[in-house]
């Protein structure tokens with residue numbers, strides 16, 4: 001359970017040559033950090049008279065940021081479990097034709113799961129980026145740099161998760177699955193580009 005570890009122990013485990021956690025878990029963690037940091041800026045904005053006009057919107061963003069951070073935190077452990085199953089499938093016996101068929105089917109199933117999971121991570125991170133960019137624009141300006149960092153973590157989570165999707169698609173033989181996933185990847189990259197640019201432009205305006 002990676003999420004139960006002390007941060008220092010987590011870093012030592014990450015840096016070790018043991019196969020897990022991998023980049024997929026770290027992408028999810030980046031998103032979870034972005035979501036939590038977005039929630040923090042919301043909490044520094046609610047019940048502040050200076051931001052009375054945006055209270056309802058901030059409350060809505062806060063609730064969703066907490067949810068997304070929670071989901072992404074679960075994905076940290078789930079991604080490692082999912083990728084461990086890929087590695088376990090590769091270690092299945094391949095002595096006979098039956099062995100080979102069973103091994104290949106197990107690899108394909110595990111690879112599909114290992115592609116779908118980071119696709120979901122990227123979707124959650126995209127939502128975090130949307131929320132962080134909005135909070136940067138309307139939230140407590142004293143915490144503008146926090147909102148900017150939150151958005152950048154989400155952006156890193158998106159790209160990190162999508163690289164995991166893409167690398168796994170290279171090993172998947174179901175072409176309809178691959179085409180569908182590729183279309184989803186491209187859509188998320190497009191939406192990220194707009195949001196990331198907006199985030200940087202707003203940060204430049206509010207922070208300098």
Ligand SMILES: Nc1nc(=O)c2c([nH]1)NC[C@@H]1CN(c3ccc(C(=O)N[C@@H](CCC(=O)O)C(=O)O)cc3)C=[N+]21
Nearest residue numbers: 018019022023024025079083087114115118164167168
């Ligand atoms: N959803 C998802 N999450 C990932 O984290 C993820 C992924 N997809 N797709 C591919 C990349 C790559 N990655 C590796 C992690 C450890 C080894 C590793 O430790 N390999 C050992 C072998 C380990 C063993 O066989 O037990 C080696 O090459 O010597 C390799 C590759 C995780 N990824």
